[in-house]
Amino acid sequence: MNDSYVFVANLGEYGAVPNGSILSSTLQSDANSKVILFRFAPGQELSAHAAPFPATLQFLSGEAQVKLGDDWQQAQAGTFVYMTPKLEHAIKAQTETVMLLTMIKAVAPAN
Numbered sequence: 001m002n003d004s005y006v007f008v009a010n011l012g013e014y015g016a017v018p019n020g021s022i023l024s025s026t027l028q029s030d031a032n033s034k035v036i037l038f039r040f041a042p043g044q045e046l047s048a049h050a051a052p053f054p055a056t057l058q059f060l061s062g063e064a065q066v067k068l069g070d071d072w073q074q075a076q077a078g079t080f081v082y083m084t085p086k087l088e089h090a091i092k093a094q095t096e097t098v099m100l101l102t103m104i105k106a107v108a109p110a111n
Helices: none
Strands: 022-029 033-040 045-049 055-061 063-068 071-076 080-083 089-093 097-104
Touching: 033 089, 055 071, 063 080, 063 097, 089 097
Parallel strands: none
Antiparallel strands: 022 033, 033 097, 045 089, 055 080, 055 097, 063 071, 063 089
């Protein structure tokens, strides 16, 4: 383990999707950012919520519906999303889905 960097050779092979649930694995966390890998079984969802920091979503595999504010968007492997602070969002996996969340904590939270 090196404190200077995190290296994951293949995110697609990092953990298995649990049957009928969601697995989240924190890959990195410090005062500036936090990176979490999510694995969704088909039909699983994260209910609508908001975060005080900007964040990005990167979909590595699968298909999901993504709620961004009042809009629903279709996501699949290769989809990238940037979210401003306090944007309500939700995820509904349609198939087995792998998604990377990056929270950018070094930015001052919006008032």
